Amino acid sequence: MQSEQDVIKQVAPYSAHRIVPGGERFLKNCWYVAAWSNEIERKPFPTTLLNEPVVLFRQEDGTPVALEDRCPHRRVPLSAGTVTGDAIKCAYHGMTFNGKGSCIYAPAQEKIPAAANIKSYPVVERHTLVWIWMGDPALADEKAIPYDVVDTLDHPEWRHKGQRRHLKCSYRLLMDNLTDMLHLAYVHTSTIGNPAIEANANKMKLDRGDNFVRVERWMVDQPPPPGFVAAAGFTGNVDRWHVSNYRPPSYFRLDLGAAPAGTGAPEGKIDPSKALVRHNINCITPETETTCHYFWAESNRNWQRDPSITEKIYDVVLEAFEEDTEILELQQRTININPNAREVHLAVDAPGVQVRNILRRRIEEELAAESRPQSAST
Numbered sequence: 198m199q200s201e202q203d204v205i206k207q208v209a210p211y212s213a214h215r216i217v218p219g220g221e222r223f224l225k226n227c228w229y230v231a232a233w234s235n236e237i238e239r240k241p242f243p244t245t246l247l248n249e250p251v252v253l254f255r256q257e258d259g260t261p262v263a264l265e266d267r268c269p270h271r272r273v274p275l276s277a278g279t280v281t282g283d284a285i286k287c288a289y290h291g292m293t294f295n296g297k298g299s300c301i302y303a304p305a306q307e308k309i310p311a312a313a314n315i316k317s318y319p320v321v322e323r324h325t326l327v328w329i330w331m332g333d334p335a336l337a338d339e340k341a342i343p344y345d346v347v348d349t350l351d352h353p354e355w356r357h358k359g360q361r362r363h364l365k366c367s368y369r370l371l372m373d374n375l376t377d378m379l380h381l382a383y384v385h386t387s388t389i390g391n392p393a394i395e396a397n398a399n400k401m402k403l404d405r406g407d408n409f410v411r412v413e414r415w416m417v418d419q420p421p422p423p424g425f426v427a428a429a430g431f432t433g434n435v436d437r438w439h440v441s442n443y444r445p446p447s448y449f450r451l452d453l454g455a456a457p458a459g460t461g462a463p464e465g466k467i468d469p470s471k472a473l474v475r476h477n478i479n480c481i482t483p484e485t486e487t488t489c490h491y492f493w494a495e496s497n498r499n500w501q502r503d504p505s506i507t508e509k510i511y512d513v514v515l516e517a518f519e520e521d522t523e524i525l526e527l528q529q530r531t532i533n534i535n536p537n538a539r540e541v542h543l544a545v546d547a548p549g550v551q552v553r554n555i556l557r558r559r560i561e562e563e564l565a566a567e568s569r570p571q572s573a574s575t
């Protein structure tokens with residue numbers, strides 16, 4: 198069993214994540230969220246994911262597809278063109294590509310150039326999200342979607358409201374933020390934090406495996422933060438829980454809630470008719486080294502008791518995320534000045550260090566697999 202201090206010593210500085218000369222390497226053979234389902238229509242939807250230009254659209258039967266957003270003729274984004282049938286036509290000279298990325302029309306000539314195809318990405322739609330596989334299509338496996346992070350988005354006993362945000366910071370800074378509970382006592386004092394957070398910051402149960410980190414924290418018999426009072430109407434002290442579940446590369450399901458103090462919540466007796474029971478769902482997709490797409494949602498089991506609670510919790514958390522955005526973008530600006538500047542760790546950073554280590558190991562494994570010589574038969 199590693200001590201907290203051992204874990205902290207293992208962590209690499211922020212700059213050490215830049216393990217490929219000339220740019221950051223992202224984990225590629227995994228699913229990322231490309232968009233919320235309701236964002237993808239028949240018309241082209243342009244986005245940049247992992248530094249790659251991508252266009253998404255729905256085919257006639259409603260199936261979403263994702264293609265490289267760059268015409269191979271003169272590199273105009275295909276998203277400036279039009280979707281006809283199951284194909285997209287370039288706005289500049291009309292080259293046309295089907296959902297597999299094959300060129301099906303080349304203007305003013307009969308023969309389609311052999312090199313005219315573009316990259317197509319495996320895409321699936323699950324739990325109100327459109328997922329994309331940015332790595333080797335042959336390895337795309339739907340079982341690798343982090344279902345346990347997102348499955349309350351369309352569960353009949355839960356209700357959710359979510360949002361897409363664009364952050365001018367590395368996805369890694371947002372990942373640090375989502376494993377860091379201490380900042381609630383400083384950044385979120387008017388919403389989801391209060392002094393009880395700092396007093397309990399180092400009381401945590403930390404579990405980790407090759408592909409998960411779980412951090413459980415309890416604040417027993419403490420005043421509820423302002424946002425909990427606003428959303429759920431607590432009148433006295435509460436037993437509050439905060440469980441953070443990480444899945445690589447960049448998924449977090451926070452199991453959050455509070456119950457009137459002394460009603461047995463720490464022993465597992467949680468009654469949704471009296472307690473606030475929430476999942477805060479977070480899916481982060483790198484856009485570039487220093488920007489990211491953030492798909493988040495608040496899901497709760499209290500909507501039957503109070504139909505307006507989903508909206509109320511969403512409003513509180515949105516305000517909190519706006520507070521986070523301000524700090525994270527300031528942090529990125531300072532990091533950009535000197536990405537190699539040193540960084541120290543506090544004891545409370547142990548979960549974030551574990552998350553960084555898992556992601557780094559997965560990227561290193563992927564790089565090692567790519568550099569292995571192919572066998573003669575392949």
Ligand code: FES
Pocket residue numbers: 268269270271272273287288289290291292
């Ligand atoms: S740039 Fe697309 S067809 Fe010419």
Ligand SMILES: [Fe+2]
Pocket residue numbers: 374380381384385517518521
């Ligand atoms: Fe925060």
